[in-house]
Amino acid sequence: MNHNLSYLHPYPFAKMASLLADSSPAHAYPEIKLGIGEPKHAPPDFVLDVLRENLDKLCQYPSTNGLFELRQTIAHWLERRFFLHHVNANTEVLPVMGTREAIFSFVQAVVNHGDNVEESKEGSSANTSLDKQLPLVVMPNPFYQIYEGAAILAQAMPYFVPCTISNDFKGDYRLVPNEVWEKTQLLFICSPNNPTGAVMTMDDWEMLLRLSDKYNFIIASDECYSELYFTEPPIGLLQACANLGRHDFKNCVVFHSLSKRSNLPGLRSGFVAGDATILKSYLQYRTYQGCAMPVPHQLASVAAWQDEKHVAQNRALYQEKFVLWMTELGELLDLRMPDAGFYFWIKVPEQFDGDDEVFVKALYEQANIHALAGRYLSREVDGHNPGKGYIRVALVASVEESREAISRIRKLLSA
Template sequence: MNPFLAKLQPYPFEKLRQLFQGVTPNPDYREIKLSIGEPQHATPAFIKEALTANLGGLANYPTSQGTPALRQAIAAWMERRYGLAGVNPDTEILPVNGSREALFAFAQTVIDPSRGYVPLVVSPNPFYQIYEGAAYLAGAEPYFLNTLPENDFSLELEALSEADWARVQLLYVCSPGNPTGKVLDLEDWKKLFALSDKYGFVIASDECYSEIYFDEAKPPLGGLQAAKQLGRGFERLVMFSSLSKRSNVPGLRSGFVAGDAAVLKKFLLYRTYHGGAMNPAVQAASAIAWNEEAHVRENRRQYKEKFDAVTPIVASVLQTGLPDASFYLWARTPIADTEFARRLLADYNVVVLPGSYLAREARGVNPGENFVRIALVAPLADCLEAAERIRLFVQQLEQQP
């Protein structure tokens, strides 16, 4: 067996299942689950209709590069969304089966373990656990940059020494961030590009939450967009995007990567062997989804309505606030995050995710400790009820000696 498999930790939701063993939720309350970042808004009917209308494509083997129609639809969306005119759909865009599998497979393409040292893969902390697994199974070592509220959840780039940076081959960023919702600004990107230029590592920009934001006039800055604004090309930079959150189709498993043509050429070669071609019917439905924006604006409206209603309630008892973007509240807990989640389930039948499960201890700190991630994915009424239960629970804690 691959020895690197032994380095993988249980996924956060497996840890949550173990944490809840032996807990009997209060039967006076129905369950409200806000632990998993799974969109629950309705999938637009036109996407489902496009999927079923193209089932004839199941008779054909798809290519790893995807159809020209899909790549062109993605290129057109990138121009509308980011002002990226001139992105080459044949060399700078590659459809993938959701950003998750691509983020994992990308490390297997980029990491070179033959240089006489153990490569480093840098990521934010807390983080999406795929980054860690991808690093280990590529023969690299993850290096975590704590993102803390006292630093406005910024990456602590100064934590790495010159010798550390010389070993970095891949850096994952997530903007908007999971779980903090932090969006990198142009100055953040300028620092990352300067480091990439100096040390030669590739930047993988996970932007799967890019379309969940609260001000239609201020969409989050993207990595490729930042490169253009700084007068750069896409050297050593690849972005990852997805329809899952944008269009409420997590089961469609549809996204794309875009950026450095030389890097994507190697990634395409890897995927040709890996078997990463997208279902033809999914490709047809995806092209239609990328070409339509009204449903995305309505999706954002629903999230904004929930955040406007729920954030003040939760913030009245827990330290939290409106994120830059994404659909999570990242809230500090008055007791250990695991105990908070366990007792909240037992007393009020609300499920949230302990923040420590989303992070690792780095330089003596687990930046997820004493936080919980609250995913506002349920209907508005459920989110409001859950917020009121959380308020009652915290007030109950405050009354205890």
């Protein structure tokens, strides 16, 4: 077996299961799940219709780079959404089976050890082991755990940039030492961020692009929450490139998905777009990997990317729930409106000693509400875990369930 598997951390939900193993939920209440970021809004019927109408095409082997019709649709969507002059559907777009799988495999494809490969040590990270010759993958902290796991299994070392209230939960990349950038091969950015909801600005992107030019590393932008905004659509990495005249998207790729945008997590449909040179090699990797989207899924995806009406309706539902939570709980909880996304990143009340594990246990045992302890989404670096003292709440439940959850939380806080 790959010895690096032993260095992987348990997934956050496995940690939650262990935390609650000896607890019993408040049986007086039906369960409300706010811990997992799985969309619960209804998927668009017209997309499901296309899927059903094309089930006979399951008899076909799908090509790794997908149907031209899908690539072209995605290219046009990128041009409209991010004000891009031209996206080449043949060289700058690659459909994938969901961005989770694509993010993981992308790291395996792009990390280059050259002649310097040495064993990593259990529990170590580049923040504390800069003397190592392993390539570095820089990522925000807290983060989507696939970034870290993919880096470890590619035998690279993760370097964590803390995202705290002092830097608007975006991370201050100006504080990353030059010696880190010199060893960095890949930088992950999540904008809008999971779990904090922070969004990168044009100034933020320009700074990172200049660093990428100086140190020659790839920027991978996870933009799966980009369509869940409140007023202005967030600027994406490719849009920032275009604003700076970088129309070849050098060393830049983005990941997008229909899971959150269109409430289709089970369709496993997304795409990678950007630097054609990088995608050419990544396509070769995926050809050997043998991971291609079924043709019915591709045709359903075409319908989804071509329509914006259902996306606007989806945003409106999330906006309604955020307003409800802020109005009903804003005076009792330290609620901070995210820039985008569907998560609240909530500071634990003092009555729970600021302990995120204590708070999520209380929510479970006294209100039968599932939330996620913030420390499980981040790593301790130099004695500080930036997720500790926070919980993540996903506003994926219905408006009615949200009202019920708010009522239970009010009772819990006043007890």
